[in-house]
Amino acid sequence: MTLTASQKRHETRLEYNAALPGCPARQLLEAMSSKWVSLVMLALSEGQQRHSELRRQIPGASQKMLTSTLRSLERDGLVSRSVTPTVPARTDYELTTLGHSLLCVIHEMKDWAEANMDEVAHARLEHDHDRSIAG
Known part of the structure; x- marks a missing residue:
């Protein structure tokens, strides 16, 4: 079946509609x-780092969680991993060009969170108080 240009545009919009469960976006x-x-992206924004350096910069991140996150970011093309054949082997991580392109969004989210946390905390307290009264 041949699709018209309008039908192709419509299908493309559906294909990348983030509201749909199967959408890649x-x-x-x-x-x-x-x-x-x-947190990993923000830490790597400072430059190439080893796993142990990242763990020190991100308190609370377990070795397993950090490894899983780095693998996922590498798979998505946002982080590159380089291994230097020494004894023991040295593994460094750094942001790729694609990873750097995402940093502006992450920095904006971080800045927004820091600028609005007091207001959000207040809203949470009010909400929780109102719910406790309503019982």
Whole structure:
């Protein structure tokens, strides 16, 4: 079946509609929304680092979680991993060009969170108080 230009545009919009469960854009948004992804990306914005350096910069990140996050970011093309054949082997991580292109969004989210946390905390307290009264 041959599609008209309008039908092709419509299908393309559906294919990349993040509201739809199977949409690749939705899957990417889900992956990027992890707090660990943001924290790793922010840490790597300072330059190439080893796993141990990243663990020191991101308190609370377990070795397993950090490794999983780095693998996911590498798979998505946002982080590159280079291994230097020494004893023991040295592994460094750094942002790729694609990873650097995402940093502006992550920095804006971080800045927004820092600028609005007091207001959000207040709203949460009010909400929780109102719910406790309503019982």
